[in-house]
Amino acid sequence: MYLADFAYLAPTDLDEVIRQLRDDDRECKVIAGGQSLIPLLKLKLAAPNLLVDLRRVPELRRPVRVEDGDLVLSSMTCYSQLLNDPLVAEHAPLLCAAVRTVADRQVRRLGTIGGTCAHADPAGDAPAALVALNATFIIQGPEGRRALDAPEFFLGFMETSLGPAEVLVEIRIPSTAGWKVSYQKAQGNAQAWATAAVGVAVQLEAGEIKRACVGMCNLGMTPLRAAAAQDLLIGRTYEADVIRAAARAAAASSSPPSDVFASANYRMHLAEVLTVRAIEDALG
Amino acid sequence: MSSPTDPVPLGVSMRVNGVYKVTNIPASTLLVTFLRETCGLTGTHIGCDTSNCGACTVLVDQHAVKSCTMLAVQADGAEIETIESLSAHDEEGELRLHPLQVAFAEEHALQCGYCTPGMIMAALDIIRDAPELDEQSIRRELEGNLCRCTGYQGIVRAIRIAADRMIGECAEHPTSQPPPVRSGRKEVS
Numbered sequence: 001m002y003l004a005d006f007a008y009l010a011p012t013d014l015d016e017v018i019r020q021l022r023d024d025d026r027e028c029k030v031i032a033g034g035q036s037l038i039p040l041l042k043l044k045l046a047a048p049n050l051l052v053d054l055r056r057v058p059e060l061r062r063p064v065r066v067e068d069g070d071l072v073l074s075s076m077t078c079y080s081q082l083l084n085d086p087l088v089a090e091h092a093p094l095l096c097a098a099v100r101t102v103a104d105r106q107v108r109r110l111g112t113i114g115g116t117c118a119h120a121d122p123a124g125d126a127p128a129a130l131v132a133l134n135a136t137f138i139i140q141g142p143e144g145r146r147a148l149d150a151p152e153f154f155l156g157f158m159e160t161s162l163g164p165a166e167v168l169v170e171i172r173i174p175s176t177a178g179w180k181v182s183y184q185k186a187q188g189n190a191q192a193w194a195t196a197a198v199g200v201a202v203q204l205e206a207g208e209i210k211r212a213c214v215g216m217c218n219l220g221m222t223p224l225r226a227a228a229a230q231d232l233l234i235g236r237t238y239e240a241d242v243i244r245a246a247a248r249a250a251a252a253s254s255s256p257p258s259d260v261f262a263s264a265n266y267r268m269h270l271a272e273v274l275t276v277r278a279i280e281d282a283l284g
Numbered sequence: 285m286s287s288p289t290d291p292v293p294l295g296v297s298m299r300v301n302g303v304y305k306v307t308n309i310p311a312s313t314l315l316v317t318f319l320r321e322t323c324g325l326t327g328t329h330i331g332c333d334t335s336n337c338g339a340c341t342v343l344v345d346q347h348a349v350k351s352c353t354m355l356a357v358q359a360d361g362a363e364i365e366t367i368e369s370l371s372a373h374d375e376e377g378e379l380r381l382h383p384l385q386v387a388f389a390e391e392h393a394l395q396c397g398y399c400t401p402g403m404i405m406a407a408l409d410i411i412r413d414a415p416e417l418d419e420q421s422i423r424r425e426l427e428g429n430l431c432r433c434t435g436y437q438g439i440v441r442a443i444r445i446a447a448d449r450m451i452g453e454c455a456e457h458p459t460s461q462p463p464p465v466r467s468g469r470k471e472v473s
Contacts, residue, residue, distance in 0.1 A: 001314070001333050001352075005291040008311030008357055031358075038314075038353045039334060049291075051311065055358065080347070104428025106341055106350045106406065190427040191336065 003041050010053040014060065014140060014167065020052055022142050022165035028052060030167060032076055032115030035107050060114070060169060064088055070172040075114020080105065082113060091175040094201040094213065097183035098129035104191045114168045117153070120160045122257070123193040123218040127154065129183065131223040132199050132215025135173045141166035154222035176213070179203045182281035184274040185217070188261060194218045195262045196270040198250065200278035202233065209233045219254035219271050226250040229275065238283045247275035296360045300325070301369035311357050316340045318356035319366060327367040327401050338429030341402035342366045348409035350428070367401035383453070384408060387446035388439070395434035403429050407443045415451050417444060
C-alpha cells in the first residue's frame with residue numbers, strides 16, 4: 001500500500017523533538033515503533049503532515065533500570081527487549097505476562113512500551129498491566145517535566161493527557177518482585193487484540209494475600225484497575241467464595257464496549273471468568 | 285522555496301543482503317515497497333498488508349520484522365536480510381540452498397509458496413534466537429506467519445529439521461556464532 005505523503009524528521013535530542021512539535025502549525029504525529037501508527041496511516045485514520053521519529057533520541061532509549069524501588073522503562077523500550085530483560089521479569093512479572101501475549105514476535109520487535117501507552121487503545125495489554133501496577137508516567141513538554149498516575153494519563157478511547165508538544169519519556173513501576181501473577185486473555189486468534197483480558201498480581205505472606213493488583217483490558221474506554229476486587233482479596237487466603245466475590249466485583253466495575261468482536265454483556269461475563277482464572281492461576 | 289519539513293525525498297542508506305544501497309525516497313515509503321520496487325528484490329511478498337500474515341517478514345539488524353509495517357526511513361543505517369540472501373551459487377556454479385530452504389522442499393512445507401519467504405525469514409530469526417526448538421515452541425513463535433494452503437505440519441517439521449542441521453553446521457564451524465547464513469551478495473542498484 002502507498003501511504004499519503006508526509007514530511008519526516010528524526011531529531012537526536014528530546015528538546016529538538018519538543019520544539020518541532022510546538023513550533024509546527026501543521027498536523028504532527030510522533031512515531032515510536034510504528035506498529036499502531038502505520039496501520040492507522042494505511043487506513044487514512046491518521047493523516048499527519050509531519051512525522052517526528054523518536055528513534056534517535058538517546059534519552060528515550062536508556063537501559064531498563066531500578067531506581068528507588070521502581071522499575072524504570074524508557075518509552076522507546078521495545079517489547080522484545082522488555083521480555084528479554086531479567087530486571088523486568090524480576091520486578092514486574094505481570095507486565096511480562098501481559099506483553100508475552102502481544103501480537104507476534106515480529107511486532108514485538110518494533111512495538112514499544114511508550115508507543116502503546118501513547119496510542120491508548122483500550123485493548124492494549126501492556127497499559128492494563130501498568131494501570132494494575134500503579135505505574136507513573138513521566139512526560140516532558142515545553143513547560144518541563146510532569147509525572148502522572150495511570151488514571152490521570154489514560155483519559156478515554158485512544159485519548160491521553162499528552163499535550164500536542166509533549167512526549168512520554170519513561171514509565172516508573174513500583175517493584176512487585178516475588179509477587180504471584182497471571183494474565184488471562186480471551187482473543188479470537190493467537191495474534192489478535194484482546195476481546196478482554198484480566199491481569200492479577202498478588203503478594204502472599206504465609207498463604208495470606210497482603211497486597212493485590214487487578215487490571216482489566218478492553219473492559220472500558222481506558223485500561224481499568226479493579227479496586228473493589230483488590231479490596232476483597234486483601235487479608236484473605238485461597239478460598240473459592242473469596243475469588244468468586246472478587247471476580248463479581250471486577251465485572252461490576254467494568255464498563256465494556258460493544259463492537260463486532262463481542263457485545264458488552266459477553267465482555268462483562270468474560271471479566272468475571274477471566275478474573276477467576278487469573279486469581280486461581282496466580283495463587284495456584 | 286521548500287522548508288526543511290516539506291515532504292521531499294529523503295536520503296537513506298542501508299546494507300541490503302550485504303550490498304550498500306544509498307538513495308532518496310519519499311518518507312512515506314514502506315520498507316517492503318523499498319525492497320521490492322527500489323531494490324528489485326521481489327522475493328519479499330506483500331500478503332495482507334495489515335501486519336497479520338507475515339509474508340513480508342525480513343530481518344532488520346538480525347531480527348525479524350514485518351516490512352509492510354515499517355517505514356524504510358525507520359531502517360536507515362540498518363542491515364537488511366531478505367530471502368534472496370539465503371542461497372548462492374558456489375564456485376562450480378551450482379546453486380547452494382540454505383538448510384531451511386532444503387528442509388522446506390524435503391518436507392513439503394509449501395504448496396503455492398506465497399508465504400514461504402516470510403516463513404523462512406521468521407524461522408531464521410527463531411532459530412538464531414534459540415536453536416534448540418521443540419514443536420510447541422516453533423508453533424508459538426510462528427504465530428505471526430499465516431499459511432492458507434499447505435498447513436503448518438510440514439512447515440513446523442521443516443523448521444525443526446533445519447534447526448538440527450544448522451546446529452550441526454555450527455558444531456563443524458565453531459567460530460561462527462549464530463547459525464551461518466550464506467550471503468547472495470547480489471547487486472541491487
